[in-house]
Amino acid sequence: MLGSFDSSSHDDDEEEPPPNAYIHQTRHRSLVPPPVHIRQLLISCAELVSRSDLSAAHRLITVLATSSSPFGDSTERLVHQFTRALSLRLDFLMNPNPAAAAAASSQDLGSADDALIQSSYLSLNQVTPFVRFCQLTANQAILEATDGQKAIHILDFDIMHGVQWPPLLQAVAERYPPPTLRITATGSDREILRRTGDRLARFAHSLGLRFQFHPLILLSNQDPISITSxxxxxxxxxxxxxxxxxxHRLLKDCNRLLLFLQRIKSMSPKVLTVADHNLPIFRQQRFVEALDHYAAVFDSLEATLPPNSPERLAVEQIWFGREIADIVAGDGGDNRRERHERFTSWAAMLRCAGFSNTPLSPFALSQAKLLLRLHYPSEGYQLHILDESLFLAWQNQPLFSVSSWH
Structure with missing residues (x-):
């Protein structure tokens, strides 16, 4: 079982034709490459970009663009997003004015307005188990760690719309006597934070729960360490x-990330819940691993949603499309928002900051199984426990991990 969790287990020694071989083939035929070649074409294009063979990469991107569509099957949709990301990366490298290229790349990566992004997040929460799995499992760890306490304070980094917390509020309200609950939440949008706090306060009031909400605005250029004060x-x-x-948003500077974790540790939390992608920091030689990760995501959407689902289209193009574009096109740039790491590296960083892993309970696993069975009835989704943490996988490809620390 352990081998299935190494996303680098693809056969790197398998002999593959050089990138230029594919370009040579496409020059002499007008037909779109068959689906079995599209994945290799993407990898070849990434290799050409990494070698700065930009003219050859541009020709291959043209082929990939004609071989993909945001409305095709899961492979075509995946290729469309990665091709767009590689095209953005190529534009960045080919632009003689680095400042202008960076600005154009940043503008394209953030082209979806905030309303669309927030809407796609809510769709992601509805049509996939990824968000609910992470939040439900983290909630259970928090509930177990705070059992019997009279006053609970939750510090939530980037609360978004606060969809994680109503189930926890309800569970806390059922305790006798019910404790007081206070949530301090960070976010970049003052109005969204206000509305989120109001909704949670009204819900807590309906439960008879003594509740307080404290918003903290975290600006995009602000060091997260500073807000902890x-x-x-x-x-x-x-x-x-x-x-x-x-x-994962703090991986741009691993030293600052370690300081952030050490600062959290100094606050003496009873529990720290961590959930994130099980995906390595993107480097060009790891392009295959990023491709494998999102191929599993797109396959899961293909298997669990109708062909013409507008929610799936929004999630793929806006939410995951932005992630892919940022990981690939923003590689190495200061404008890059998304960086990722495998769970084993997260665990090492947390231990270095002084945290110890707390095993998730059997009940947390049972809850996650029930979530998948009731809302996402597909045999493709799998749950595994590894190193006292819980993984959600699609066809043995680990996608998200949840762990509890103290």
């Missing part, structure tokens, strides 16, 4: 820190 800690409260799909 604004967090009000009370000696009578039990602190839980939630980092669901957040820490």
């Amino acid at each position: 604004s967090v009000l800690l009370r000696h009578d409260e039990t602190l839980a820190v939630n980092c669901v799909n957040y820490l």
